[in-house]
Amino acid sequence: MFAGNFFEVKGIEYLIQAMPAVLEKKPDCELILLGARPDSSDRNRYKKHIDSAGVSHAVRIVERMPHEEIPAWIRASDLLVLPSIREGFGLVAAEALACGRPVVATMSGGPEDIVLEGMGILVPPRDPESLAHAILIVLDGEGIMSSESLAESARSRFSYGVVAGKILDVYNAVLREYA
Numbered sequence: 001m002f003a004g005n006f007f008e009v010k011g012i013e014y015l016i017q018a019m020p021a022v023l024e025k026k027p028d029c030e031l032i033l034l035g036a037r038p039d040s041s042d043r044n045r046y047k048k049h050i051d052s053a054g055v056s057h058a059v060r061i062v063e064r065m066p067h068e069e070i071p072a073w074i075r076a077s078d079l080l081v082l083p084s085i086r087e088g089f090g091l092v093a094a095e096a097l098a099c100g101r102p103v104v105a106t107m108s109g110g111p112e113d114i115v116l117e118g119m120g121i122l123v124p125p126r127d128p129e130s131l132a133h134a135i136l137i138v139l140d141g142e143g144i145m146s147s148e149s150l151a152e153s154a155r156s157r158f159s160y161g162v163v164a165g166k167i168l169d170v171y172n173a174v175l176r177e178y179a
Contacts, residue, residue: 001032001077003070003092006042011083011106014128016046018083019055021132026139031055034062034073074099079138084108085125097154100147104134118145119153 004010012033022029036042043061050059062073070092074080080096082105090110093103103120105111106127115122120138123130138144145153156162 001034001073001079002081002083003034003074003096004082006033006036006046009085011085011108011125012046013049014126015081015083015131016049016053016055016059017128018132018135019058020053021129022135022139023055023058025136029058029139031059032062032073032077033059034065034070036061036063038063071095071099074101077101079104079120079135081131081135082106082111083125083131084111087111090114094154094158097150098158100151102138102144102150104131104138106131114158116153118143119150120144 002010002012002015006012015031015033019029019031022031033046036046046061047056050056074096079102080093082090082093082103084090084106085108087106087108087110090105090108093105093111093114096103097114097119103111103115105115105120105122106125107122108125111122121134123134144150
């Protein structure tokens with residue numbers, strides 16, 4: 001599944017282009033693209049890519065929903081794919097790990113700090129072939145931590161308490177330097 005805004009920088013078209021290779025090995029696979037605007041402009045833009053790739057039977061576009069509903073969708077999926085061309089932090093990747101789901105993401109900025117060894121696979125941006133290959137490896141579970149380990153790792157690195165502690169450490173270091 002993909003979850004996020006349907007902006008060009010998110011690289012959704014490359015994920016769609018990866019699907020024929022994924023479906024060749026995993027014909028029952030379904031891709032959920034979650035986050036389309038209700039006005040259908042997102043649906044229409046990506047429908048062209050879906051039809052062109054010949055995967056309309058295996059791709060479902062889901063409209064935006066309240067944030068608190070997204071973890072249920074993530075937990076119902078096998079993995080999260082973040083195919084961004086550029087990505088800041090990539091919060092949805094951390095959320096997927098917290099839900100116990102591995103992540104396939106591009107080396108686009110933020111994911112490199114989130115998706116560590118055993119948590120998924122990082123691939124170059126704009127590379128449908130690498131995306132497909134990584135998705136298939138993760139779906140097969142090769143070298144991927146258990147759901148419980150993924151969730152524990154995310155909690156130990158990204159929980160509110162841990163992040164607040166890191167921010168306090170920065171402030172304390174600055175105060176010590178200038179005190």
